[in-house]
Amino acid sequence: MSIPILRYALATQNQRVNGFETNPGEEQPKIYTTDNLPTAFEMDEIIWACYRQIFSEHQILSSTxxxxxxxxxxxxxxxxxDFIKSLVLSDSFRYLNYDVNNNYRIVEMCVQRILGRDVYNEREKLAFSVVLGSKGFEVFIKLLINSDEYAENFGDTIVPYQRRRIIAQRSKGEMPFNLKTPRLTADFSRKQNTAQLLSSTAVRRFRPQEQVPKAGDPALFLSMVNEFSPLIT
Incomplete structure (x- = not known):
């Protein structure tokens, strides 16, 4: 019997609250869709938006x-x-993201890229991690793409995007999901700057030849002198 996904509480994030913006600006996401019979140039933009959303601008290479x-x-x-699902399940995405991150980081990244939001809490991250660990990466991705949340926000024809980007995020120094480095996290950065012991073998010290005591050097007799105790009278 398969393990059901763990229950977790939803959180009030900005994408779940109606906005009050009157004039569209740079904080409003641009919608890329094939509903309106796009021209060849518009289709190029749609394809580019798909790559940018899934791979981020750091990974848009000829190989991806x-x-x-x-x-x-x-x-x-x-x-x-279908295009989005194929990109996420591609060998390139696995090599650049899945193979170099732990399950928690993959869950966080895929929820951001596919559903256009942050994970609600650690409970949701844990629930999806259980699915990822027990049923595999492909089942996890299909669970996100075939979810009601994806259907309600993007359907079959809209490129996923970061929903409800607000100015408050800028004040925290945050940036869109598709501009975040997908591999180098803060934890990894701290590990890079920390000296780590790579070998448990004994350390061998090298003594330059010019520092080796020569014949007649008093240092050669130091051990012999230490063996004698001073005469107590």
């Missing part, structure tokens, strides 16, 4: 692009949702 998938999307053989 898939011309076959792009062609299927251009000719409406697959939907944006």
């Amino acid at each position: 692009k898939d011309s076959s998938l792009e062609s299927q999307l251009r000719f409406n053989q697959i939907k944006v949702k």
Whole structure:
């Protein structure tokens, strides 16, 4: 019998609260969708937005692009949702992200990239980590993409985006999910700056030849002198 996902409480994040912005600005996400029969140039932008959302701008390389998938999307053989799922399940994403992070970090990253929000709390991170560890990466990704939350916010035709970016985030020094470095976290940075013992073997000291005592040097007789105790009268 399969293990059901752990229950966790939702949290009031900014994407769950209606906004009061009157004039759209840079804090408002740009929606990329195939609903309005995009031109060739607009389709290029949609494909770029998909890569940027999933791989971040740090990882958009020739090796992460898939011309076959792009062609299927251009000719409406697959939907944006299918394109996103294929990118996340690609060998490139596994190599650049899944293989170099622990399960908790992968859960946090995939929720941000696919659902466009932060994890609600540690309980949600733990719940998805159990799914990832017990059922595998592919089942975990399909659980996110086939969720009601994904369908309600992005459907089949909208590129996932960071929902409700607000100015308050800028004051904390935060940035959009797709601009965050996917591998170098704060914990890893602290480890990089900490000296670590790499070997448990004894340390051998090297003494330059010019420092080796020569014949007749008093240092050669020091051990002999230490063996004698002073005469007590």
